[in-house]
Amino acid sequence: MHQLFEEFITNANIGVLLLVVAISIAVLGVSADVLVDNAVKISIKTGLPKIIVGATIVSIGTTFPEAVVSVMAAMGGQPDFALGNAVGSIICDTGLILGIACLMSPLKLDMALVNRQGWVQFGTAVLLVALCLPYGQFDELFTQKAFLSQWSGILLVILLGVYLVWSVRSARLGTPDCEIDATADDATAGISMWRCLGILTVACAFVILSSIGLIESTKVLALRAGVSNAVIAATVVALGTSLPELVTAVTAVRKGHGELAIGNVIGADILNVLFVAGLAAAVTPDGLFADRIFFRLQFPAMLFILFCFRIGIQTSSNGYLGRRTGFLLLGTYIIYISITITNL
Numbered sequence: 242m243h244q245l246f247e248e249f250i251t252n253a254n255i256g257v258l259l260l261v262v263a264i265s266i267a268v269l270g271v272s273a274d275v276l277v278d279n280a281v282k283i284s285i286k287t288g289l290p291k292i293i294v295g296a297t298i299v300s301i302g303t304t305f306p307e308a309v310v311s312v313m314a315a316m317g318g319q320p321d322f323a324l325g326n327a328v329g330s331i332i333c334d335t336g337l338i339l340g341i342a343c344l345m346s347p348l349k350l351d352m353a354l355v356n357r358q359g360w361v362q363f364g365t366a367v368l369l370v371a372l373c374l375p376y377g378q379f380d381e382l383f384t385q386k387a388f389l390s391q392w393s394g395i396l397l398v399i400l401l402g403v404y405l406v407w408s409v410r411s412a413r414l415g416t417p418d419c420e421i422d423a424t425a426d427d428a429t430a431g432i433s434m435w436r437c438l439g440i441l442t443v444a445c446a447f448v449i450l451s452s453i454g455l456i457e458s459t460k461v462l463a464l465r466a467g468v469s470n471a472v473i474a475a476t477v478v479a480l481g482t483s484l485p486e487l488v489t490a491v492t493a494v495r496k497g498h499g500e501l502a503i504g505n506v507i508g509a510d511i512l513n514v515l516f517v518a519g520l521a522a523a524v525t526p527d528g529l530f531a532d533r534i535f536f537r538l539q540f541p542a543m544l545f546i547l548f549c550f551r552i553g554i555q556t557s558s559n560g561y562l563g564r565r566t567g568f569l570l571l572g573t574y575i576i577y578i579s580i581t582i583t584n585l
Contacts, residue, residue: 246453246454246457250454250457250458250461251461253458253461261454261458264451264454265451265454268447268448268450268451271447272444272445272447272448272451272488273444273448273485273488273489273491273492274492275440275441275443275444276299276302276441276444276445276448276489276492277489277492277493277496277498277501278496279437279438279440279441279444280294280295280298280299280441280493280498280501281294281496281498281501282437283298283434283437283438283441284501286434286437287434289409289412290351290354290412290500290504291498291500291501291504292351292354292355292358292500292501292503292504292507293354293358293408293409293412293504294501294504295493295500295501295502295503295504295505295507295508296358296408296504296505296507296508296511297405297408297409297508298438298441299441299489299501299504299505299508300504300505300508300509300511300512301508301512301516302441302442302445302448302449302485303445303448303485303486303489303505303509304330304485304486304509304512304513304516304517305445305449305485308516308517308520308521309449309453310322310323310326311323311324311326311327311517311518311520311521312520312521312524314326314521315521315522315524315525315529316524316525320521320525320527320528320529320530320531321386321529321530321531321532323517323518323521323522323525323529324373324387324389324518324521324522324529324530324531324535325531325532325535325539326517327369327513327514327517327518327521328369328513328518328531328535328539328540328543329539330483330509330513330517331366331510331513331514331543331546331547332539332542332543332546332574332577333483333574334483334486334506334509334510334513335506335510335546335547335550335570335574336546336570336571336573336574336577337483337487337570337571337574338483338486338487338490338506339490339502339503339506339550339567339570340566340567340568340569340570340571340572340574341487341490341491341567341571342490342491342493342494342499342502342503342506342567343553343562343563343564343566343567343570344564344567344568344571345491345494345495346494346499347499347561347562347563347564348494348499348500348502348503348561348562349499349500349560349561350500350503350554350557350560350561350562351500351560352554352557352560354412355503355507355554356554357411358408358504358507358508358511359507359550359551359554361404361507361511362507362510362511362547362550363547363548363551365400365510365511365514365515366510366514366543366544366547367544368397368514369389369397369514369518370540370543370544372389372390372393372396372397373387373388373389373531373535373540375388386530386531386532386533386535387530387531387532387535387536387540388528388529388530388531389518389522389528389529390522390528391522391523391525391526391527391528393519393522393528394518394519394520394521394522394523394524394525394528394529395519395522395523396519397514397515397518397519397520397522397523398515398516398519398520398523400515400519401512401515401516401519404511404515445485448484448485448488448489449485483509486505486506486509489501489502489505490502490505490506493505499562503562510547538577538580538581542573542577542580545573546570546573546574546577549566549569549570549573550566550570552566552569553565553566553569553570
């Protein structure tokens with residue numbers, strides 16, 4: 242089915258592509274509203290903080306486009322596409338999406354939870370770079386292709402399971418990030434947990450399907466312009482596959498659930514390493530390769546933008562992630578995109 246749609250988009254004219262974009266945007270907006278509403282209901286019913294619901298349940302749903310694109314690319318003989326998509330999505334999620342969210346409105350922080358999840362976020366990114374290093378050939382670091390072996394991918398997938406179990410258990414032992422008022426509790430009365438999960442799953446599916454339309458259209462346009470696979474994956478496709486996170490974050494902030502937006506971005510970054518890159522490498526016997534530019538640009542940019550987020554957390558005032566952090570993250574992302582474009 243995906244292949245048929247891809248062939249249709251490849252042969253489509255500009256008018257059809259614009260129609261796909263318009264329909265996809267409309268579906269994305271409605272689906273994101275439903276997704277956020279039901280994620281909040283699940284938070285209320287389970288007693289889990291919104292940031293944990295965002296970092297686990299919602300993130301698994303919104304990172305499915307990255308996982309699908311990366312696994313299919315790896316199995317289709319484009320390993321550079323798979324690794325580039327995961328790294329580019331982390332840069333986009335943290336810089337563009339979280340930056341926009343902070344600029345929209347200061348985001349409430351539970352320092353204990355954000356710190357704990359934030360260090361895991363940064364640690365998984367460092368682990369990905371460490372696994373890709375050309376050990377024994379450091380003198381050729383900037384001339385070697387990045388490589389993630391199949392065994393490294395299997396390790397990352399195992400760590401994914403550990404992370405999900407740890408996140409839920411540690412959150413249950415802690416204090417919820419916010420008080421649940423009686424009005425919110427009444428709003429979920431008579432609604433079963435399974436119904437909330439079912440609606441959220443359907444909403445995620447529509448978000449993913451509409452995102453695929455945008456992804457494929459953008460990829461075709463970029464390929465026709467002669468842009469390399471690695472660069473497309475790290476910029477265009479990464480932005481496209483990050484649309485679920487973007488729409489979810491904007492919708493969450495607009496509805497006053499900033500914690501859900503932060504959790505979704507942190508969780509998506511972690512899952513981009515453990516789930517997206519890990520699964521793509523695990524199903525590919527020869528592992529994943531990426532362009533030589535990764536050690537000069539993509540990996541340093543990913544670590545730097547995550548470091549900027551850490552700075553934002555540590556310097557936050559009054560328990561909120563403010564617009565100053567938003568400017569820092571968005572500005573860093575714009576600089577990264579500018580450098581990437583000049584290297585085309």
